[in-house]
Amino acid sequence: MKEFEVAYPIRQIPSEEELRKAAARAMGVSPAKVAESRVVRRSLDARGEILYRYRIAASTTDEPALEEYILPEYQYVENAEPVVVIGGGPAGMFASLRLLMEGRKPVILERGKDVHARKRDIGALSQNGALDPDSNFCFGEGGAGTFSDGKLFTRSNKRGDIREVLHQLVAFGADPSILVDAHPHIGSDRLPAIVENIRKCIVEHGGEYHFETRAVDFKLHDEGNLKRWDVICAGGETYSARSVILAAGHSSKEIYRLFDSKGWPLExxxxxxxxxxxxxxxxxxxxxxxxxxxxxxxxxxxxxxxxxxxxxxxxxxxxxxxxxxxxxxxxxxxxxxxxxxxxxxxxxxxxxxxxxxxxxxxxxxxxxxxxxxxxxxxxxxxxxxxxxxxxxxxxxxxxxxxxxxxxxxxxxxxxxxxxxxxxxxxxxxxxxxxxxxxxxxxxxxxxxxxxxxxxxxxxxxSRTSSPVRIPRNPETMSCIDLPGLYPCGEGAGYAGGIVSSAVDGILAAAAATA
Ligand SMILES: Cc1cc2nc3c(=O)[nH]c(=O)nc-3n(C[C@H](O)[C@H](O)[C@H](O)COP(=O)(O)OP(=O)(O)OC[C@H]3O[C@@H](n4cnc5c(N)ncnc54)[C@H](O)[C@@H]3O)c2cc1C
Incomplete structure (x- = not known):
């Protein structure tokens, strides 16, 4: 396998044949010996002539095939052990998808409304300044990422494998170009449908979504080896599970206040x-x-x-x-x-x-x-x-x-x-x-x-990131001295965008099911 770069004028999309010939040149073999040549990255270069630079991965017929990324399958989880997920933003959604892969049932509590009702609320906010504190540009289905530019900044795998995020986004409706573009973005016109497809997938696989359900308190029942969390919501409902993923975003100030009132650590x-x-x-x-x-x-x-x-x-x-x-x-x-x-x-x-x-x-x-x-x-x-x-x-x-x-x-x-x-x-x-x-x-x-x-x-x-962090145990990812409570995403202070929050949610779900 070899990776190499080629550049073409911005409007000239290279054909498969052109890429095969370029791969043959790069690998010093005849075009017939090229088994595969695939674009793995595309970046715009406007420094001189305006070009797209393509990073190509290629293999010869004598080599193993190029690696394919295969998404783990979602399991049907209606009767599986639940994990309560607070917040339906990127961290909460991708944590929930990972829970489906692990055979656990996500129960998502989201203070805001589904994406259609939310659209009406942000319309009213922009038109006449009417702010709904539970349904706005930060709160509601899909979190702060739904009505955004949908830039997918993070290309680094330092904190986790971003392929799980990007490939799922494509499976739920994003353009496959996000897999290779150096500066991928989705756009606010496309994100609501993607977010809705994610919800439908979670519900079809036996997970639960509860909108207009704001978590206001947590109680840990510690019975020796048996630890259980109750999450109490504003309407009085209680959801119980051994693990709770807290993915409430950077604007949920009540959660920080709640932690403080309980003497739980914050930085x-x-x-x-x-x-x-x-x-x-x-x-x-x-x-x-x-x-x-x-x-x-x-x-x-x-x-x-x-x-x-x-x-x-x-x-x-x-x-x-x-x-x-x-x-x-x-x-x-x-x-x-x-x-x-x-x-x-x-x-x-x-x-x-x-x-x-x-x-x-x-x-x-x-x-x-x-x-x-x-x-x-x-x-x-x-x-x-x-x-x-x-x-x-x-x-x-x-x-x-x-x-x-x-x-x-x-x-x-x-x-x-x-x-x-x-x-x-x-x-x-x-x-x-x-x-x-x-x-x-x-x-x-x-x-x-x-x-x-x-x-x-x-x-x-001013809402560039959270001015407060919820410290967590680096090995278990749970809150210090609070086993089973997993703070993640931007609100916990460990991420700063759609992809990094989604990756952090995945890591939290993996830790919660380890
Ligand atoms: C207008 C705008 C544009 C943006 N553009 C980009 C961009 O182009 N690219 C990018 O990478 N990032 C962008 N961001 C930032 C990005 O959206 C966030 O970094 C990301 O959404 C954080 O994900 P999260 O899941 O950690 O939190 P959030 O997306 O904030 O989600 C938290 C969710 O928790 C819910 N919630 C909060 N408190 C409670 C509670 N007590 N009970 C139940 N539910 C609760 C909220 O309603 C919310 O849906 C943008 C943000 C905004 C506001």
């Missing part, structure tokens, strides 16, 4: 805070494709990072051809995030531009102990709401922001609730502002044209 953890920057997509295309953009090319992406005053400032969750959405989970907060459809065809490019915040950066909040950063995060989100008295986003043009000048007029924005001109240089914490101010001109050195008053900054981008 403060850094997160990143800043703004969403929105440029016209045409401007980003022009920069990234060096003026050679054609309408049939993919909307250009970017990824930027710099150091400012000894701290990382970086772009986060960039959405080419996307829109900005209100992703707060409680009334009185303004939080922004980005999503896009599969064709990424909107007029705008947006990304979080954020500065790392560490425990210890906000001594005024020390009195909140482990919740110092959580309180700080909430306070900034509430400050933005207080400024606009609504979920309209306080906003400023990029150069005005750096000059500390309130913008006289704002450019159009994709953020449906709207934006209001605001002195973000005053509203953001000074140590965040001063670093962002240094970063924007620095980014212009890598992306000439990025630093422009045609770009709008909207605040705030």
């Amino acid at each position: 403060a953890k850094g997160f990143a805070l800043g703004v969403r920057a929105e440029h016209p997509q045409s401007l980003i295309n022009n920069i990234r494709y060096h003026g050679k953009y054609q309408p049939w090319m993919p909307a250009a992406e970017y990824s930027l990072v710099t150091q400012a005053q000894g701290r990382g400032v970086f772009s986060f969750c960039m959405c080419p051809g996307g829109i900005l959405v209100p992703s707060a989970t409680a009334p009185g907060e303004v939080v922004l995030n980005g999503m896009s459809n599969s064709d990424r065809s909107s007029r705008w490019a947006n990304a979080g531009i954020v500065c790392q915040v560490e425990p210890g950066d906000v001594p005024d909040y020390d009195r909140y102990g482990v919740f110092a950063l959580l309180e700080f995060q909430s306070e900034v989100e509430r400050r933005m709401y207080s400024f606009s008295s609504s979920i309209k986003a306080p906003a400023q043009r990029m150069l005005d922001f750096c000059r500390k000048a309130t913008s006289a007029g704002l450019p159009p924005t994709s953020y449906h609730p709207g934006a209001v001109s605001a002195p973000l240089h005053e509203l953001l914490p000074e140590f965040v502002y001063s670093r962002l101010r240094e970063a924007f001109p620095a980014f212009n050195r890598t992306m000439k044209g990025f630093y422009t008053n045609d770009a709008l900054l909207l605040a705030c981008e």
